[in-house]
Amino acid sequence: MKHLWFERGAYASKKARHYLENDFEPKNIKKISIIRHAALGDQVITRPFVVEARKFFPNAKITLVPVSNYMYGIPDDLVDHVHVMPGKIPGKKTTAREKIASIRQLGEQDIIFDLASTNRSHWMMALSKAKIKMGFPYKWFYRGTLYNAAVFRSDFQPEVECMLDMLKLLGHNPSHPLDFAFPDNRELRQTNNPYVLYFNGASQPRKILSREQMHSLLEQAINENPDHTHVYLEGKNEFEKGDFCQDLLKYKNFKIQSCLPLDELVELTAKATLMVAPDTGVRNVAIATHTPTVSAFFATVPFRYTPLYERHDIVMTPCGSAPSNEQICHIIKKRLKQN
Numbered sequence: 001m002k003h004l005w006f007e008r009g010a011y012a013s014k015k016a017r018h019y020l021e022n023d024f025e026p027k028n029i030k031k032i033s034i035i036r037h038a039a040l041g042d043q044v045i046t047r048p049f050v051v052e053a054r055k056f057f058p059n060a061k062i063t064l065v066p067v068s069n070y071m072y073g074i075p076d077d078l079v080d081h082v083h084v085m086p087g088k089i090p091g092k093k094t095t096a097r098e099k100i101a102s103i104r105q106l107g108e109q110d111i112i113f114d115l116a117s118t119n120r121s122h123w124m125m126a127l128s129k130a131k132i133k134m135g136f137p138y139k140w141f142y143r144g145t146l147y148n149a150a151v152f153r154s155d156f157q158p159e160v161e162c163m164l165d166m167l168k169l170l171g172h173n174p175s176h177p178l179d180f181a182f183p184d185n186r187e188l189r190q191t192n193n194p195y196v197l198y199f200n201g202a203s204q205p206r207k208i209l210s211r212e213q214m215h216s217l218l219e220q221a222i223n224e225n226p227d228h229t230h231v232y233l234e235g236k237n238e239f240e241k242g243d244f245c246q247d248l249l250k251y252k253n254f255k256i257q258s259c260l261p262l263d264e265l266v267e268l269t270a271k272a273t274l275m276v277a278p279d280t281g282v283r284n285v286a287i288a289t290h291t292p293t294v295s296a297f298f299a300t301v302p303f304r305y306t307p308l309y310e311r312h313d314i315v316m317t318p319c320g321s322a323p324s325n326e327q328i329c330h331i332i333k334k335r336l337k338q339n
Contacts, residue, residue: 002021002171003171004021004169006169009151010149010150010151010152010165010169011143011147011149011150012148012150013148015148016132016148016149019131019132020132020149024132024170026057026058026170026171026172028059029057029060029111030059030110031061031107031109031111032057032060032061032062032063032109032112033062033064033065033083033109033111033113033128034049034063034064035065035116035121035124036065036074037065037070037118037120037121038116039073039203039281040072040073040262040284040285041279041283041284041285041305042284043066043070043072043073043074043075044073044287045159045163045284045288046115046160046163047180047181047182047288049113049115049164049167050062051078051180051181052164052174052179053113054078056167056172060110061081062078062079062080063079063080063082063106064081064082065084065085065124066082066084067084068085068086068087068089069087069088069089070087071084072262073262073281075181077181085099085120085124086098086099086102087120099123100127103123103124103127103128104127106124106128108129108130109128109129109130109131110130110131110132111130111133112124112125112128112130113134113135113163114133114146114147115163117135117136117142122146125146125147126146132149133146133147134147134148134149135147135166136152136153136165136166137150137153138153149166149169151165151168155301155304156304157304158303158304158305158307158308160178176309177309177310178307178309180288180290182266182270182285182288182289183267183270183289184270184290185270185271185272185289185290185292188271189270189273190272190273193229194228194229194273195230195271195273196221196230196273196274196332196336197269197274197276197286198218198221198230198232198233198275198277199232199235199240199275199276199277199278199280199282200214200232200240200277200278201237201240201282202278202280203281204299205239207278207279207299207300208278209278209322211244213322214245215244215245215248216325217328218230218232218245218248220325221276221329221332222248222251222253222254223251224329224332225333228253228273228336229253229255230251230255231254231255231256231257231272232256232257233259233260233265233282234257234258235259236259240259242256265285266288269282269285269289270289272286273339274291274292274294274332274335274336275292275294276295277293277295278295279299279300283295283305287307290310292310292311292312292313292335292339293313294315294328294331294332294335295314295315296322296323297314298316298317298320298321298322298323299320302314302316311335311338313331315327315328315331
């Protein structure tokens with residue numbers, strides 16, 4: 001099974017099989033590119049892939065390929081070079097010629113990993129040169145056309161694990177718990193004056209609780225868990241501000257935290273006892289710092305972004321309706337007792 005560690009759970013073309021079985025040697029790989037076109041949460045969960053790729057390809061120059069309108073939180077601290085693809089810019093239209101020129105500038109690679117599987121990344125795979133082009137497309141016909149090696153993906157397996165399957169196919173054995181190269185809650189959790197963080201924002205408002213429900217949830221949690229400070233995190237968007245819960249400042253164990261730069265948010269999260277948040281990038285920041293989370297899911301599938309090896313509680317109903325405050329607060333109280 002030389003560098004082809006699968007039987008029926010992946011795909012490799014005849015050309016890819018020949019290369020991997022005869023010529024591939026991880027220490028001889030010099031150039032790899034990682035395509036990731038996504039917002040904060042998806043950028044955060046890319047970090048373990050970069051960490052493990054660095055281990056497996058110790059002599060490779062790693063290029064990250066984000067898109068210009070999704071630069072917040074990219075793991076540029078873990079790579080050697082960033083090649084930015086033009087994205088949607090208000091008032092500016094990028095021509096097809098400019099897009100193709102940008103793709104060509106990437107240059108020939110040993111391996112390209114597509115962790116996006118978008119229309120833009122598909123064009124990159126079609127027009128770029130590499131010995132191996134790997135991805136995890138949902139559509140089967142991309143295997144053997146755009147990708148000469150591919151792994152399967154599922155809504156029931158964490159997406160970061162699907163990404164790491166690409167390295168597993170080649171013979172790498174990633175470490176667990178995953179290393180996000182972020183501050184670690186297991187070492188930094190604040191035991192004096194412990195606090196719980198709450199966030200109720202997302203790129204898509206359909207993922208979040210109504211302000212009325214969030215207000216009552218906060219008040220119930222504050223009263224039921226008086227030994228913890230409860231901190232509501234504001235986001236940058238107007239609907240993520242904490243004006244709706246200003247009256248809760250009457251409680252001595254409640255605070256509102258204005259929007260923080262990413263590095264400060266990471267540090268604050270790494271010291272928290274618990275993060276309560278929906279399917280959002282801030283929740284993924286908590287996961288990346290190994291901070292326990294409680295999350296209500298009703299608009300998106302929960303299993304794709306929930307690790308299996310740590311304590312991250314999903315609150316959901318089989319029919320997909322928003323969970324009640326009683327359900328959410330029950331899990332919050334249970335988790336705080338265990339911590």
